[in-house]
Amino acid sequence: METSTTQYKRCDLVKASGRVDSSTAPQLEEALKSITDAGRFKIALDMGDVTFMSSKGWWVLIDTQKTCKRYKRGELVLVNVRNEIRSSLDLVGMGSYFKTFIDVTTAVGSF
Amino acid sequence: MKTETYPGNYTSLAQISQFIIQAAQDAGLNEHETYQVELAVDEACCNIIDHAYGGENRGDMQCSVEIGDGKLTVILKDRGNPFDPACVPKPVFNVSIEKLKKRGVGFYLMHKIMDELHYETSPESGNTLVMVKRK
Numbered sequence: 001m002e003t004s005t006t007q008y009k010r011c012d013l014v015k016a017s018g019r020v021d022s023s024t025a026p027q028l029e030e031a032l033k034s035i036t037d038a039g040r041f042k043i044a045l046d047m048g049d050v051t052f053m054s055s056k057g058w059w060v061l062i063d064t065q066k067t068c069k070r071y072k073r074g075e076l077v078l079v080n081v082r083n084e085i086r087s088s089l090d091l092v093g094m095g096s097y098f099k100t101f102i103d104v105t106t107a108v109g110s111f
Numbered sequence: 112m113k114t115e116t117y118p119g120n121y122t123s124l125a126q127i128s129q130f131i132i133q134a135a136q137d138a139g140l141n142e143h144e145t146y147q148v149e150l151a152v153d154e155a156c157c158n159i160i161d162h163a164y165g166g167e168n169r170g171d172m173q174c175s176v177e178i179g180d181g182k183l184t185v186i187l188k189d190r191g192n193p194f195d196p197a198c199v200p201k202p203v204f205n206v207s208i209e210k211l212k213k214r215g216v217g218f219y220l221m222h223k224i225m226d227e228l229h230y231e232t233s234p235e236s237g238n239t240l241v242m243v244k245r246k
Contacts, residue, residue, distance in 0.1 A: 017122075019128070021121065021124045021125070021128075021153055022121040022124060022157050022160070023121035023122050023124055030127055035237075052128065052146075052149065052150070052153075053189065053191065054124075054150065054153045054154060054217075055154060055157075055158065055217045055220065056157065056217050059213060060215075062211060065208060066208055066209060069208070083143075084142070084143055084146035084147075084150075087143075088146075088147075088150055091223050091224065092202060092204075092216050092219060092220055092223075093202070093204040093205065095238070096191060097114065097208050102145075
Protein backbone atom coordinates (compact mmCIF):
# COMPACT_ATOMS: atom_id res chain seq x y z
CA MET A 1 0.00 0.00 0.00
CA GLU A 2 1.18 3.53 -0.73
CA THR A 3 -0.02 6.96 0.25
CA SER A 4 0.72 10.47 -0.94
CA THR A 5 -0.51 13.73 0.56
CA THR A 6 -1.15 17.09 -1.08
CA GLN A 7 -1.89 20.11 1.07
CA TYR A 8 -4.48 22.49 -0.40
CA LYS A 9 -5.76 25.75 1.03
CA ARG A 10 -9.18 24.18 1.82
CA CYS A 11 -8.06 20.73 2.93
CA ASP A 12 -5.47 17.95 2.71
CA LEU A 13 -5.89 15.34 -0.02
CA VAL A 14 -4.52 11.88 0.74
CA LYS A 15 -4.32 9.38 -2.10
CA ALA A 16 -4.04 5.74 -1.06
CA SER A 17 -3.47 2.73 -3.28
CA GLY A 18 -3.31 -1.04 -2.94
CA ARG A 19 -4.44 -3.28 -0.07
CA VAL A 20 -5.31 -1.88 3.35
CA ASP A 21 -5.18 -4.83 5.75
CA SER A 22 -3.68 -5.47 9.20
CA SER A 23 -0.22 -5.36 7.67
CA THR A 24 -0.64 -2.02 5.92
CA ALA A 25 -3.32 -0.18 7.94
CA PRO A 26 -0.60 1.38 10.18
CA GLN A 27 0.84 3.14 7.10
CA LEU A 28 -2.54 4.71 6.35
CA GLU A 29 -2.94 5.63 10.01
CA GLU A 30 0.47 7.32 10.00
CA ALA A 31 -0.35 9.32 6.86
CA LEU A 32 -3.64 10.58 8.32
CA LYS A 33 -2.24 11.15 11.82
CA SER A 34 0.61 13.29 10.49
CA ILE A 35 -2.05 15.68 9.16
CA THR A 36 -4.19 15.80 12.33
CA ASP A 37 -1.06 16.04 14.52
CA ALA A 38 -0.16 19.16 12.53
CA GLY A 39 -3.51 20.68 13.50
CA ARG A 40 -5.30 20.19 10.17
CA PHE A 41 -8.62 18.39 10.34
CA LYS A 42 -10.20 18.75 6.89
CA ILE A 43 -9.14 15.69 4.91
CA ALA A 44 -10.27 14.09 1.65
CA LEU A 45 -9.11 10.48 1.21
CA ASP A 46 -8.97 9.37 -2.43
CA MET A 47 -9.55 5.60 -2.38
CA GLY A 48 -9.80 5.17 -6.16
CA ASP A 49 -6.81 2.83 -6.24
CA VAL A 50 -7.55 1.01 -2.97
CA THR A 51 -8.36 -2.55 -4.00
CA PHE A 52 -9.16 -4.00 -0.57
CA MET A 53 -9.89 -2.73 2.92
CA SER A 54 -10.39 -4.94 5.99
CA SER A 55 -11.96 -3.85 9.28
CA LYS A 56 -8.49 -2.77 10.49
CA GLY A 57 -8.58 -0.13 7.75
CA TRP A 58 -12.12 0.91 8.60
CA TRP A 59 -11.11 1.56 12.20
CA VAL A 60 -8.31 3.84 11.00
CA LEU A 61 -10.96 5.83 9.13
CA ILE A 62 -13.33 5.82 12.13
CA ASP A 63 -10.59 6.95 14.56
CA THR A 64 -9.52 9.69 12.15
CA GLN A 65 -13.11 10.83 11.73
CA LYS A 66 -13.50 11.05 15.53
CA THR A 67 -10.38 13.23 15.74
CA CYS A 68 -11.44 15.45 12.84
CA LYS A 69 -15.01 16.02 13.99
CA ARG A 70 -14.10 16.78 17.61
CA TYR A 71 -15.02 20.42 18.41
CA LYS A 72 -16.55 20.57 14.89
CA ARG A 73 -13.13 21.50 13.56
CA GLY A 74 -13.24 19.41 10.42
CA GLU A 75 -14.15 16.17 8.72
CA LEU A 76 -12.73 13.18 6.83
CA VAL A 77 -14.51 12.58 3.52
CA LEU A 78 -14.00 9.62 1.17
CA VAL A 79 -13.58 9.76 -2.60
CA ASN A 80 -13.90 7.07 -5.31
CA VAL A 81 -14.65 4.20 -2.91
CA ARG A 82 -14.81 0.82 -4.65
CA ASN A 83 -18.39 -0.56 -4.56
CA GLU A 84 -17.34 -3.70 -2.70
CA ILE A 85 -15.60 -1.69 0.03
CA ARG A 86 -18.59 0.64 0.33
CA SER A 87 -21.08 -2.21 0.63
CA SER A 88 -19.02 -4.00 3.30
CA LEU A 89 -18.78 -0.74 5.28
CA ASP A 90 -22.57 -0.35 4.98
CA LEU A 91 -23.14 -3.94 6.16
CA VAL A 92 -21.68 -3.07 9.56
CA GLY A 93 -23.30 0.37 9.62
CA MET A 94 -20.05 2.30 9.26
CA GLY A 95 -20.80 3.88 5.88
CA SER A 96 -23.12 6.39 7.50
CA TYR A 97 -20.24 8.09 9.33
CA PHE A 98 -18.67 9.36 6.09
CA LYS A 99 -19.62 11.67 3.26
CA THR A 100 -18.53 10.15 -0.03
CA PHE A 101 -17.78 11.77 -3.35
CA ILE A 102 -17.19 10.37 -6.81
CA ASP A 103 -14.54 12.89 -7.81
CA VAL A 104 -11.69 14.68 -6.08
CA THR A 105 -12.61 18.18 -7.26
CA THR A 106 -16.06 18.04 -5.69
CA ALA A 107 -14.66 16.51 -2.49
CA VAL A 108 -12.02 19.23 -2.08
CA GLY A 109 -14.60 21.87 -3.00
CA SER A 110 -16.95 20.60 -0.26
CA PHE A 111 -14.75 22.12 2.45
CA MET B 112 -8.93 -29.76 -2.35
CA LYS B 113 -5.92 -27.43 -2.29
CA THR B 114 -4.12 -26.66 0.96
CA GLU B 115 -1.49 -24.04 1.83
CA THR B 116 0.13 -23.28 5.17
CA TYR B 117 1.15 -19.76 6.13
CA PRO B 118 2.99 -18.28 9.12
CA GLY B 119 0.57 -16.57 11.50
CA ASN B 120 1.54 -13.00 10.76
CA TYR B 121 0.04 -10.00 8.97
CA THR B 122 2.38 -10.21 5.99
CA SER B 123 0.81 -13.57 5.12
CA LEU B 124 -2.55 -11.88 4.51
CA ALA B 125 -1.78 -10.66 0.98
CA GLN B 126 -0.59 -14.14 -0.06
CA ILE B 127 -3.67 -15.76 1.46
CA SER B 128 -5.85 -13.30 -0.44
CA GLN B 129 -4.19 -14.27 -3.73
CA PHE B 130 -4.82 -17.95 -2.95
CA ILE B 131 -8.49 -17.22 -2.12
CA ILE B 132 -9.09 -14.95 -5.13
CA GLN B 133 -7.78 -17.65 -7.47
CA ALA B 134 -10.00 -20.29 -5.83
CA ALA B 135 -13.07 -18.01 -5.98
CA GLN B 136 -12.49 -17.33 -9.67
CA ASP B 137 -11.98 -21.06 -10.33
CA ALA B 138 -15.29 -21.68 -8.51
CA GLY B 139 -17.04 -19.23 -10.86
CA LEU B 140 -17.87 -16.61 -8.22
CA ASN B 141 -18.45 -13.08 -9.58
CA GLU B 142 -16.34 -10.04 -8.61
CA HIS B 143 -18.61 -9.04 -5.72
CA GLU B 144 -18.77 -12.57 -4.29
CA THR B 145 -15.01 -12.99 -4.71
CA TYR B 146 -14.38 -9.79 -2.72
CA GLN B 147 -16.72 -10.98 0.03
CA VAL B 148 -14.82 -14.28 0.42
CA GLU B 149 -11.48 -12.42 0.34
CA LEU B 150 -12.75 -10.12 3.12
CA ALA B 151 -14.25 -12.90 5.28
CA VAL B 152 -11.03 -14.96 5.10
CA ASP B 153 -8.89 -11.90 5.90
CA GLU B 154 -11.04 -11.13 8.95
CA ALA B 155 -10.90 -14.79 10.06
CA CYS B 156 -7.09 -14.92 9.71
CA CYS B 157 -6.73 -11.68 11.70
CA ASN B 158 -8.86 -13.22 14.45
CA ILE B 159 -6.55 -16.27 14.46
CA ILE B 160 -3.44 -14.07 14.76
CA ASP B 161 -4.89 -11.55 17.24
CA HIS B 162 -7.07 -13.78 19.43
CA ALA B 163 -6.22 -17.49 18.94
CA TYR B 164 -2.45 -16.92 18.96
CA GLY B 165 -2.49 -13.61 20.82
CA GLY B 166 0.00 -12.00 18.44
CA GLU B 167 2.08 -12.51 15.33
CA ASN B 168 4.45 -15.43 14.66
CA ARG B 169 3.18 -17.75 17.37
CA GLY B 170 1.87 -20.49 15.07
CA ASP B 171 0.79 -21.38 11.55
CA MET B 172 -2.51 -21.01 9.71
CA GLN B 173 -3.56 -23.76 7.35
CA CYS B 174 -5.91 -22.71 4.53
CA SER B 175 -7.75 -25.21 2.35
CA VAL B 176 -10.15 -24.53 -0.52
CA GLU B 177 -12.62 -26.91 -2.09
CA ILE B 178 -14.71 -26.25 -5.19
CA GLY B 179 -17.88 -28.17 -5.97
CA ASP B 180 -21.69 -28.15 -6.24
CA GLY B 181 -21.75 -24.46 -7.18
CA LYS B 182 -19.95 -23.38 -4.05
CA LEU B 183 -16.54 -22.56 -2.62
CA THR B 184 -15.61 -23.99 0.77
CA VAL B 185 -12.72 -22.45 2.74
CA ILE B 186 -11.33 -24.31 5.74
CA LEU B 187 -9.00 -22.51 8.17
CA LYS B 188 -7.11 -24.43 10.85
CA ASP B 189 -4.92 -23.16 13.66
CA ARG B 190 -3.41 -24.43 16.90
CA GLY B 191 -4.13 -21.37 19.01
CA ASN B 192 -6.52 -20.84 21.89
CA PRO B 193 -10.11 -21.95 21.25
CA PHE B 194 -12.91 -19.42 21.42
CA ASP B 195 -16.62 -19.52 22.14
CA PRO B 196 -18.53 -17.87 19.27
CA ALA B 197 -21.40 -17.18 21.69
CA CYS B 198 -19.08 -14.90 23.70
CA VAL B 199 -18.18 -12.64 20.76
CA PRO B 200 -20.02 -9.35 21.32
CA LYS B 201 -22.43 -8.15 18.65
CA PRO B 202 -21.45 -4.80 17.16
CA VAL B 203 -23.64 -1.82 17.92
CA PHE B 204 -25.38 0.11 15.15
CA ASN B 205 -26.99 3.49 14.78
CA VAL B 206 -25.00 5.06 17.60
CA SER B 207 -22.81 8.14 17.66
CA ILE B 208 -19.33 7.52 16.26
CA GLU B 209 -17.84 7.90 19.75
CA LYS B 210 -19.79 4.86 20.99
CA LEU B 211 -18.62 2.39 18.33
CA LYS B 212 -16.92 -0.75 19.72
CA LYS B 213 -14.17 -2.64 17.89
CA ARG B 214 -14.74 -6.18 19.18
CA GLY B 215 -16.99 -8.45 17.14
CA VAL B 216 -17.22 -6.46 13.91
CA GLY B 217 -15.13 -8.89 11.84
CA PHE B 218 -16.98 -11.94 13.16
CA TYR B 219 -20.37 -10.32 12.51
CA LEU B 220 -19.28 -9.44 8.99
CA MET B 221 -18.12 -13.02 8.29
CA HIS B 222 -21.62 -14.24 9.22
CA LYS B 223 -23.27 -11.64 7.01
CA ILE B 224 -21.28 -12.24 3.85
CA MET B 225 -20.78 -16.02 3.89
CA ASP B 226 -23.60 -18.51 3.34
CA GLU B 227 -22.38 -20.93 6.03
CA LEU B 228 -19.98 -20.63 8.95
CA HIS B 229 -19.05 -23.56 11.20
CA TYR B 230 -16.50 -23.59 14.00
CA GLU B 231 -15.22 -26.51 16.01
CA THR B 232 -12.30 -27.09 18.31
CA SER B 233 -10.65 -30.17 19.78
CA PRO B 234 -7.37 -30.87 21.59
CA GLU B 235 -6.34 -33.26 18.78
CA SER B 236 -7.01 -31.15 15.68
CA GLY B 237 -7.03 -27.61 17.09
CA ASN B 238 -9.44 -24.94 15.82
CA THR B 239 -11.28 -25.41 12.53
CA LEU B 240 -13.40 -22.76 10.82
CA VAL B 241 -15.38 -23.81 7.75
CA MET B 242 -16.85 -21.07 5.54
CA VAL B 243 -19.03 -21.65 2.49
CA LYS B 244 -19.91 -19.21 -0.30
CA ARG B 245 -22.44 -20.22 -2.94
CA LYS B 246 -22.66 -18.79 -6.45
